[in-house]
Amino acid sequence: MEALRLYVRLVRVSMQARLQYRVDFVMGIFSVIALNAISLGMISIIVYRFVSLNGWNIWDLFFLYCLWLLGHSIYSLLFWHFWDLQEYVTQGTFDQFLLRPASIFIQFIGREVQYIGFADASVAVVGLGLAYINLGLHWGVKEWLFFPLVVLSGAVIETTLVLMTACISFWTGRSDMAIDAIMSFNFLVQNYPIDIFGTWFRVIVTSLIPVAFMNYYPALMLLGKSDPQSHWQWLGYMSPVVAIILIAITSVVWHFALRRYSSAGG
């Protein structure tokens, strides 16, 4: 409880620091909305010509993209600075977390916020709303209860994967390339239904880098679609389980990584 209070406090301070720069704030929000609008525009153009992509029509694809984006927005709002762990470790900035009488982990995750998460979230909500209306969906209580769980799980899945990968820098001093690799798979999963990429790709994004649980599997269930290549409909419900497993693994990795840390300052 104490930890949570500290975390909320740290986030508030970081947020105030960010909001000092008003022009930057507005430009950042604008840019991220433009960026997502263009990505969705690209998808629309492809589907406009060809009606559907492997059985996914334009609104199915919007749903897929925006379901991913909504989970991602929580990550990009609160945890974007995990990328910078490499810098903290190699430049010795990490030392300051060790000196203060509070949880290292809480200090690290509360260190910064990135308001672009707000832009991601607003695009995602609008996109999901449009998709819901245009697909004529009528969710029951089960779907409505499950939906926020999927979004939260998506955020957890992305956050833990990035954090684990960032921890590589405790051993090698470099993690940016590995995070790039994870994100490359992640962005493909965001933009396209994974059933077009063949089995090896599906195996990777289901097990090793399980980002397909951020959008693909739950979307099949929420849209009432069936998977052309497997009969494992129950995978659609597995996102929270995957998220919990990843939290467990990540906490182990984090503890090993901390034990490994020796300050760069010497």
Next chain:
Amino acid sequence: MKIFWSFTRQAFQFVSVYRFNFFAEIFLTLLRMYAIYCVWRILYTQRPGAFSVDMGQMITYGVLGMALEIFVWSRPQMYISQQVKSGAIDTDLMKPLDFHLHMLARSTGETLVGASLAVPALIIAYFLLGVNLPPDIGTGLLFLFSLGLGYLVLFHLNFLLGALSVVALDIRHISWAYYSVVRFFGGQMVPLWLFPSFVGIIAGVLPFQSTYYIPMSIYIGKFTGVEAARAIQFQLFWLVVLVLTSRLAWGWAHRRLVVQGG
């Protein structure tokens, strides 16, 4: 000219030593190529008639677009913005080379690092994904010429953004939107002939198509003869406009910079 190349070499060495992980980069490039290959293959099987080119050409276009992702390796606008913020820009201005040319030299070096990765990736893609070679040597040469023009057009757009950073300060976020505009209107993934009419008209007027769409359409043999000549004319026209604008804009930004320095 010798000074120009020495700056190019310097940038090449810097990037290749500090920011480069050859095999990982090749792998990620191939992954992106594979993805676009899958997308076009599936769409082609769905509706072969909608493309106006054959499947081999379409896949070649897509894969080539991913290889030309190397154009974003060089970001002179970010360099300028950093130097302005830290004040180190004065050392750049003292160098024995016109600033505009200096940036071009650096940018060329950085892009060549990208090329050292795109070429092997394309060779692998040739064997794995069945990418076409250009129909004949003449087309290949014309492609390289048009690609060079495309690079120069993009460099000058970047440079203009860099000049803007002298007055607008932080361009990091604008940069994100800027690159998606370049990719989209440039036709890096989806060629302009597949655009719906009104978007196609806008894309047809903007300079961005010089970077991806025109060279790549020449490569796959979609643009030939008069059409190719007209496309290259379009690139030359924009290049001249952008070079002139860049000179003017930098002159103006430079004056502002001196005033700010006090």
